[in-house]
Amino acid sequence: MNATYDLHRHLWPVELLEELRRRREPPRLDGWTLRLADGDYDLEPHAYGLERCLAELDRDGISVAVVSLPPTLGIDELPAEEAEPLRAAYHEGALAAVAASGGRLRALALDRPRDGFAGVCVAASALADLDALAPVLDELQRRGELLFVHPGLSPAAEGAPPWWQAVVGYTAQMQAAYAAWLAAGVDRWPDLRVLFAILAGGGPFQLERFRSRGFDVRRAQQPTIFFDVASYGNRAIEHCLATLGGDALVYGSDAPVLDPRITLAAVRSFGEAVVNVLCHSNPEELLSARHA
């Protein structure tokens, strides 16, 4: 049986939890309340741990998860001396989790390519300044590793409902990142494989609008651009499959933030061939290190 992958899972190693508990300013962990610059979130204890991750993979029939630390924690926004201990704790803990997982986990680094990691996870806003990100992208391309673009901190609007940031803020960030990549990134790093979380916030839905404004959308159809389907269902996935074909999408769950079973059920509803492409062959293509 083919190995199946979830390209978008989050893992907070115990080393990172300890470091977050030591802090007095956001991002910090107070009991199991996560206090971020954009608000407080009650966490389910241990939901972000290795044990839960492996149990859910078993339950859902997924062989391997690619785990990252969500940029929504806001570590990138901290002064370097504050960010560094958090990054170090994540990297140390993630490597330990990968080693303890019996081949079930691969991890993404936070800031730059690192040995033992499958690539780097950056906040969507980082793509707004490709010159600043260039050293990371050059090195990723050279190593043949992937860039995972994920939503970052999104300030809450006053009086907004709790879903506002995730639905309005994150999607807008991801669309901007996708447009930035099409505008200037894909030609500059033609061999770098890029995975946009949450269907790039609906980026592929905008392709007709891109065209209406003079962009040649055939340039969007690059074999190096991938999207994970986290949080989406049959309709959005069908639209992207019909528009982009089967080669561009991969299964990603955003667990444990979201219940992975909902998106997984949507993927499985398309039948075995689509499952094989989204959960197996495209992820293996995306993860195969090809040194430039």
Added chain:
Amino acid sequence: MHDTREWIAGHLPGDRDLERPELAELATLIGREPDVWRRHVVHDPGKRYYTQLYRDGHVDIWLICWMDDQKTGYHDHDLSSGGVYVCEGALVEDRFRITTTGLEHASRIREAGESFVFDAAYIHGMRHAGGPPASSIHCYSPPLWRMGYYEEDGQGSLSRVSMTYLDEVAESA
């Protein structure tokens, strides 16, 4: 030697969905340029072989290789119109014909050098006509995603089974 994708991209009539005559013209243009498709040809006695030569948001293009009694079965193309060019060998196109007494089968041969078009709703089946192996170029716009396959449902009735092109590719793999 041409880079297949690049050559096709450079010969598309526009960055838009294509009309049926344009699909036939495109299939013919590609089919008459063996440098573009010849190296992708695989005639496999075990299965009908096909490979995607190009896909964008408006059109996708396949090379299909046929031999012996290989066939598609009756199908439609859901939302996509199509244009086909037979590069070598010969194919038979089967269709349902509605008559006063009900449905009948009708067939016509499609020889090398011939092109034909169909709209999305049209139901047909394609098969190798026998003789030497055949190769054909198939252009679809908007790009093929789902197809309807017409099968006997086990109780003697005709039923439509919706499949994606990925299912079809998986079956041929």
